[in-house]
Amino acid sequence: MGLRYYIKTFGCQQNKADSERIAASFEARGMKPAKGYIDADYIVINTCMVRQSAEDRVYGLVRNLGKLKLKPRRSRTAGLKIIITGCMVGIAHRDKTGKMLQKLKERMPEVDEFLPIEEVGFDNEPIRTSKIHAWIPISNGCNNFCTYCVVPFTRGREISRPFEDILNEAKKLKEKGYKEITLLGQNVNSYGADLILGKKNIQVMEDLNKKYFENSKVNPPIGGQKSKLQLKIKKLKFNENLKLKIENCKPVYVKHLGRYRIPTLFPHLLEEVAKLGFEKVDFISSNPWDFSDELIDVIAKYLNITKTIHLPVQSGDDNVLKRMNRWYTSDEYLRLVANLKLKIKNLKLTTDIIVGFCGETDEEFENTVKLCKKVGFEKAYIAMYSPRPMTAATKVMKDDVPYEVKKKRWLILENLINKPPLKKN
Numbered sequence: 001m002g003l004r005y006y007i008k009t010f011g012c013q014q015n016k017a018d019s020e021r022i023a024a025s026f027e028a029r030g031m032k033p034a035k036g037y038i039d040a041d042y043i044v045i046n047t048c049m050v051r052q053s054a055e056d057r058v059y060g061l062v063r064n065l066g067k068l069k070l071k072p073r074r075s076r077t078a079g080l081k082i083i084i085t086g087c088m089v090g091i092a093h094r095d096k097t098g099k100m101l102q103k104l105k106e107r108m109p110e111v112d113e114f115l116p117i118e119e120v121g122f123d124n125e126p127i128r129t130s131k132i133h134a135w136i137p138i139s140n141g142c143n144n145f146c147t148y149c150v151v152p153f154t155r156g157r158e159i160s161r162p163f164e165d166i167l168n169e170a171k172k173l174k175e176k177g178y179k180e181i182t183l184l185g186q187n188v189n190s191y192g193a194d195l196i197l198g199k200k201n202i203q204v205m206e207d208l209n210k211k212y213f214e215n216s217k218v219n220p221p222i223g224g225q226k227s228k229l230q231l232k233i234k235k236l237k238f239n240e241n242l243k244l245k246i247e248n249c250k251p252v253y254v255k256h257l258g259r260y261r262i263p264t265l266f267p268h269l270l271e272e273v274a275k276l277g278f279e280k281v282d283f284i285s286s287n288p289w290d291f292s293d294e295l296i297d298v299i300a301k302y303l304n305i306t307k308t309i310h311l312p313v314q315s316g317d318d319n320v321l322k323r324m325n326r327w328y329t330s331d332e333y334l335r336l337v338a339n340l341k342l343k344i345k346n347l348k349l350t351t352d353i354i355v356g357f358c359g360e361t362d363e364e365f366e367n368t369v370k371l372c373k374k375v376g377f378e379k380a381y382i383a384m385y386s387p388r389p390m391t392a393a394t395k396v397m398k399d400d401v402p403y404e405v406k407k408k409r410w411l412i413l414e415n416l417i418n419k420p421p422l423k424k425n
């Protein structure tokens with residue numbers, strides 16, 4: 001009997017898409033999927049670190065699988081191998097002191113291999129479970145360093161896949177009869193900045209602003225007359241990895257907090273994918289600060305692009321947003337929402353909100369409630385803040401909102417957005 005693998009995935013859609021690539025790498029080595037843990041020779045656990053509870057579930061699972069390792073396995077020839085990948089391994093590999101990896105090894109002696117997800121490439125076609133819907137990862141990682149978020153540490157800096165590789169993957173899926181696709185990235189709508197500027201030049205917005213826009217008193221580069229700034233942008237050298245054959249594919253910029261964000265190619269990519277004729281094209285997760293007018297126009301123009309947009313707000317209070325290092329004010333967010341509502345028919349908005357972030361007062365929380373009432377979200381993923389390793393909030397702020405207060409605030413928003421009185425019956 002040939003070797004079999006089993007993959008257990010925790011966390012977000014990005015992890016699910018990564019697991020499809022891991023499956024492909026096993027099948028390329030001649031292995032077949034197992035029905036469950038019991039008949040597997042290789043068990044891969046794709047981990048998530050978004051909350052402590054997600055990590056704790058991994059520790060519990062590995063402990064139980066360790067017991068399985070000790071049992072004689074009549075049906076299997078080889079000994080069971082346990083492989084851990086995903087966020088817990090990502091953060092440990094980025095810790096240059098090596099202490100985090102050492103800690104993981106000590107905490108989970110049952111594990112045979114700690115595999116960084118970057119070592120699983122895009123060479124093999126992912127093994128997809130659905131024949132109708134497919135995930136297409138377009139970028140990985142994040143440069144934004146929101147102070148509560150562990151993603152820049154678990155997945156590293158944002159890296160975009162080449163434009164043409166993504167389009168080719170989408171074309172193949174269309175030929176195979178797939179009807180729906182979702183473009184995936186931690187910041188899906190900042191796609192392409194590293195392709196345009198080169199990875200080394202992608203800094204936080206302030207640095208980029210100084211480098212490219214210093215002393216510039218001209219208009220934003222999008223729309224309107226050609227300005228000196230636009231000419232300057234045209235001179236930006238495209239990275240050689242960017243093999244764009246699309247005419248007029250110029251970088252798109254958005255201004256938030258008085259500064260220009262990084263250039264992105266996402267509106268162009270989304271348009272090219274929509275033109276392939278899928279029944280539905282979706283994308284997650286987008287951030288307000290890279291949501292350009294061009295992107296709104298593309299969504300409005302193509303019927304097959306989703307009209308349900310996930311737009312994480314996290315808080316409706318400007319001081320909390322600042323402490324979170326989110327690059328917009330509540331007013332800017334509301335202006336963006338107004339623009340989306342104006343241009344996109346049948347728009348539905350969903351969001352992410354964190355309650356009880358470090359120092360959040362009753363008044364600050366009230367501002368979030370007010371913003372939610374103004375927007376009218378269809379759905380919200382509401383989380384009570386919990387500190388995550390290596391983040392700025394953990395290092396320099398205090399997790400000082402009591403659990404009971406967090407829970408109360410969570411309930412208020414949950415009842416307001418996800419379980420309003422009319423939806424209860």
Ligand code: SF4
Binds near residue numbers: 144151152186287
């Ligand atoms: S929450 Fe902030 S830091 Fe985390 S992935 Fe999203 S944009 Fe990046």
